[in-house]
Amino acid sequence: MELVFALVIGALTSSGVYLLLRARTFPVVVGLTLISYGVNLFLFSSGRLTTGGQPILGSTESYSDPLPQALVLTAIVIGFAMTAFVVVLSLRNLADNEDDHVDGRQGERPEKPEQKSEEERSQ
Amino acid sequence: MNHWLIAPILIPLLGGVLQAFMGYAPISLRRTLALGTTVLLLVSTIVLLVMANDGSYRLYAFGNWQPPFGIVLVLDRLAAMMLVMTAVLALFAHLFSIGGADEGNRQFHGLFLFQLMGLNIAFMTGDLFNLFVAFEVLLIASYGLLMHGGGTARTVPGLHYVVLNLVGSAVFLISVGMIYSVTGTLNMADLAIRVLLLSGEELELVKAGGMMLLVVFALKAALLPLSFWLPRAYARATAPVAALFAVMTKVGIYAILRVYLLIFGDDAGALANLGMDWLFPLALITLIMGVVGALGAQSLKTLVAWQVIISVGTLLAPIALGSEEAISAALFYLLSTTWTVAGLFLVAELVASQRGSALDKIVTAPRMRHRTLISVLFLIGAVAAAGLPPLSGFFGKLLILNSVTSGPEMAWLWSVLIIGSFFTIIAYSRAGSIVFWRTVDGHIEEPKPLGGNLRAATGALVGLSLVIVAFAGPINEYTNATAAQLQNRAAYLEILQIPMVGEEN
Numbered sequence: 001m002e003l004v005f006a007l008v009i010g011a012l013t014s015s016g017v018y019l020l021l022r023a024r025t026f027p028v029v030v031g032l033t034l035i036s037y038g039v040n041l042f043l044f045s046s047g048r049l050t051t052g053g054q055p056i057l058g059s060t061e062s063y064s065d066p067l068p069q070a071l072v073l074t075a076i077v078i079g080f081a082m083t084a085f086v087v088v089l090s091l092r093n094l095a096d097n098e099d100d101h102v103d104g105r106q107g108e109r110p111e112k113p114e115q116k117s118e119e120e121r122s123q
Numbered sequence: 124m125n126h127w128l129i130a131p132i133l134i135p136l137l138g139g140v141l142q143a144f145m146g147y148a149p150i151s152l153r154r155t156l157a158l159g160t161t162v163l164l165l166v167s168t169i170v171l172l173v174m175a176n177d178g179s180y181r182l183y184a185f186g187n188w189q190p191p192f193g194i195v196l197v198l199d200r201l202a203a204m205m206l207v208m209t210a211v212l213a214l215f216a217h218l219f220s221i222g223g224a225d226e227g228n229r230q231f232h233g234l235f236l237f238q239l240m241g242l243n244i245a246f247m248t249g250d251l252f253n254l255f256v257a258f259e260v261l262l263i264a265s266y267g268l269l270m271h272g273g274g275t276a277r278t279v280p281g282l283h284y285v286v287l288n289l290v291g292s293a294v295f296l297i298s299v300g301m302i303y304s305v306t307g308t309l310n311m312a313d314l315a316i317r318v319l320l321l322s323g324e325e326l327e328l329v330k331a332g333g334m335m336l337l338v339v340f341a342l343k344a345a346l347l348p349l350s351f352w353l354p355r356a357y358a359r360a361t362a363p364v365a366a367l368f369a370v371m372t373k374v375g376i377y378a379i380l381r382v383y384l385l386i387f388g389d390d391a392g393a394l395a396n397l398g399m400d401w402l403f404p405l406a407l408i409t410l411i412m413g414v415v416g417a418l419g420a421q422s423l424k425t426l427v428a429w430q431v432i433i434s435v436g437t438l439l440a441p442i443a444l445g446s447e448e449a450i451s452a453a454l455f456y457l458l459s460t461t462w463t464v465a466g467l468f469l470v471a472e473l474v475a476s477q478r479g480s481a482l483d484k485i486v487t488a489p490r491m492r493h494r495t496l497i498s499v500l501f502l503i504g505a506v507a508a509a510g511l512p513p514l515s516g517f518f519g520k521l522l523i524l525n526s527v528t529s530g531p532e533m534a535w536l537w538s539v540l541i542i543g544s545f546f547t548i549i550a551y552s553r554a555g556s557i558v559f560w561r562t563v564d565g566h567i568e569e570p571k572p573l574g575g576n577l578r579a580a581t582g583a584l585v586g587l588s589l590v591i592v593a594f595a596g597p598i599n600e601y602t603n604a605t606a607a608q609l610q611n612r613a614a615y616l617e618i619l620q621i622p623m624v625g626e627e628n
Contacts (some may be wrong), residue, residue: 010196020290026280030291039296046304073254075296078259082289085266089282096275102286103277 001049005041009096021068025090025100036079040061124489124624127174128183128247133239134160142233151405154221157232161210161217167208168298176205176601178608182249189623190249191310197249197618200605201454208458209370211587212465213239219469219580222365223571228271238264238367245374249618251302251309254378255295258343258471261368262288263332264372271360280356287352295339300331301592312616315386320395326393333387337379339396345435346376346402347409354416357428362472363425366465366584368380372435373461380442380450384609389445402443403532407539410436414543417550423471423483426554427464430508432461433547440536448526450486451606455599456519459507459591463516466584468503473581474499474558479567485554489565491575498559500585505551505589515591520544522599570624 012034019031047065056068090100097105138160145153172179175198183196217235225231241261248254270281303309305325306317321329342349353372357365379402387397413433420426438457440447471483474497481488491497507514520540527533591598609612 020286032286032293035290035293039293039300043296043300046300065307067309071296071299071303074196074252074256074497078256078292080284081263082259082292083261086282086285086289088280089266089270089285092270093278093282096278100280102279110391 001051002098005045008040009041009045011035012041023101023103025093025102028102029083029086029090033083036075036083040079041073042074044077046071124187124621125174125181125183125198127167127171128181129165131171131210131243131247132196132240134167135236135243136286136455138163139236139240141602142236143230146229146233150226153232154225157236158214160216160236161214161239164243165207165214165356166202168210169378171198172207174204175200176604178604180615180621182618184623187625188479190619191308191313191347194253195249195310196247196616197312197615198247199615200601200608201377201380202246204454204458204605205373206243208373208461209239209242210372212584215580215584216363216366216465216574219366219472219489219585222574222576222580224272224363225363227604230267231271234264234271235367236268238268240264242370242374246377251299251311251314251382253309255292255299255381258295258374261371261374268364268367268559269356269360269424271364276285277359279353280359283352284356287349291339291342294335298332298335298339299334301328305329305332310619311385312381312568312619315388315391315612315616319392320385321386328396328577330397333394333397336382337402340378340382341373341405342375343372344379344439345372345554346375346433346439347405347412347436347531350409350412350432350435351552353432354425354428357431357468358422358424358487359444360383362424362469365428365468369461369465369468372431373438373457376435376438376442376457379439380609383452384445385612385615388612389610390612396445396624399443399445402439403535406436406439406443407535408436408514410440410539410543412436414546414550417547418553420485420550420554422485423474423558424468424553426485426550427467427471430464430467430547433543434464434508437520437523437540437543440540441526443535444527444532445530446526446528447603447606447610449523450609451599451602452519452522452526454602455522455603456516458602459515459519459588462584462587462591463504463507466500466581466587467508468583469577469584470497470500470504473573474501475579477569478558479570483558487561487563489556489561489567491559492567492570494559496573496578498555500581501555501559503588504585505555507585509547509551511548513592515588515595518592518595540557590614 016031016034019027023058033118047068050062053061053064055064094100099105181198185194238261242259244257248257259261266285270277305328306314345353357368359527385393389395410496413429413436416429417426438453441453475483477493478488507516510516511522
């Protein structure tokens with residue numbers, strides 16, 4: 001189970017990072033979503049992977065840690081709100097610049113400093 | 124347990140909720156209530172500052188859950204100082220926004236207050252995951268504030284800012300998960316105890332987690348490889364928002380101070396001073412890059428935005444060295460630079476409002492209205508920011524220079540800081556002389572009125588630099604005591620023993 005879990009997290013995160021480095025806002029949003037899935041699964045695993053465990057003392061042989069579940073729940077809610085905001089912002093970018101490039105309109109006003117911030121996103 | 128600790132969080136929360144429900148109320152009523160909330164917040168933070176000045180730690184445990192099991196708020200000198208600094212800045216930025224910047228968006232005041240709430244949670248929390256939540260609260264409010272104002276200029280910088288911070292949040296969560304998976308706790312005091320008990324693979328996991336945490340804080344603080352988003356975003360934000368954002372990079376610096384001195388401090392065994400050898404050179408390069416950016420700035424607001432980066436470099440270099448004197452000096456400079464930079468953003472907005480279509484661009488233009496007042500304000504702000512005597516920036520930089528002991532670090536810090544300050548002076552004098560002195564014949568059409576609010580807020584924020592000089596002695600005593608308190612890890616750990624309500628007898 002650990003191997004499958006780790007592979008899933010790795011696949012989600014690496015595809016997320018790949019999409020994040022694309023130049024259009026839609027892949028960036030999808031990439032952010034995939035990364036947040038990967039992160040949520042990772043957080044979940046920080047309480048160790050057990051099956052059939054319960055978080056209540058005295059009820060079972062193997063306990064599961066309830067805290068990561070609470071953390072994941074918080075992270076999901078926050079991630080969801082933030083993704084919604086990014087979608088709205090991307091639509092606004094599309095409407096304002098008539099282009100869904102992450103640096104706004106291309107060609108008409110090439111702005112050099114923006115090239116750098118694209119590399120930043122991988123951090 | 125001390126219930127006053129929650130006041131700086133509850134006051135903006137209630138004020139913000141009130142604003143959210145009265146978006147259609149008359150604007151004068153909304154303004155009065157919003158400003159009242161900020162004043163109340165300032166009063167509460169001053170009360171907390173007086174309380175914290177006795178040097179003890181105060182605790183508020185949510186739901187009366189004993190730490191490390193529940194989330195706690197912790198008040199010490201550092202937290203109190205950050206709270207007061209933010210509240211003072213917020214009051215004047217808020218006053219400035221009432222001069223007209225708050226029109227056009229019904230939720231401006233609500234977002235402003237929620238941003239303050241997020242900042243205050245971040246300054247007071249004693250829990251790593253709660254710090255993440257605080258960051259998210261202040262970030263989502265800041266996304267809204269950054270986009271505030273008409274036009275399309277803010278969309279692209281706003282998008283960059285949001286996406287970058289979302290990635291930062293993901294990294295924060297990963298590092299929290301790594302640290303929790305090994306230590307089984309997220310309470311900072313408990314973490315500081317647990318990291319001493321680690322060995323082998325567990326140690327490496329926490330080390331990786333700690334370094335990733337440093338990346339997140341460096342992104343918030345705009346340390347060099349992670350700072351390219353800042354100038355464009357800040358330069359295009361509405362003036363009072365940019366002024367409030369002057370404190371946003373300081374949240375990152377605060378988090379580095381809090382987490383790295385407490386959990387990865389000098390006596391953290393194998394994890395002692397984690398990442399600090401990276402921080403020092405990066406801080407110096409950040410400083411250099413800020414100066415280069417300031418020299419090349421095309422507009423006053425961009426110039427001030429680069430000043431934010433300069434101050435980040437200047438602050439993190441002594442913090443990375445980590446001695447008590449260095450931290451005290453950094454805290455003194457933190458106070459000075461935050462208010463000065465915020466004041467300069469407001470001055471730049473005044474310039475932009477009085478120059479017609481030239482706005483705040485560093486170009487020759489017809490003579491602006493109210494030139495005497497604005498140029499004096501700019502002069503005070505620039506002198507304080509560049510670090511010339513007799514204003515507060517000079518004392519801050521002098522304390523920083525004085526705090527390093529001789530060695531290669533001293534040579535690097537002295538040369539970079541002094542040469543950097545020299546070129547900062549050149550950047551400001553170039554901008555100032557072009558904007559204020561080299562005027563061409565012409566007439567400015569329809570200059571915007573310069574209201575009393577705008578004058579009072581800008582004058583007060585810039586004038587705080589004089590106030591810091593007047594009270595330099597007491598402030599320096601306070602920062603010395605703060606640095607001493609930060610270095611004494613054992614005292615912080617005692618918050619775990621503070622009895623809960625109902626246990627006192």
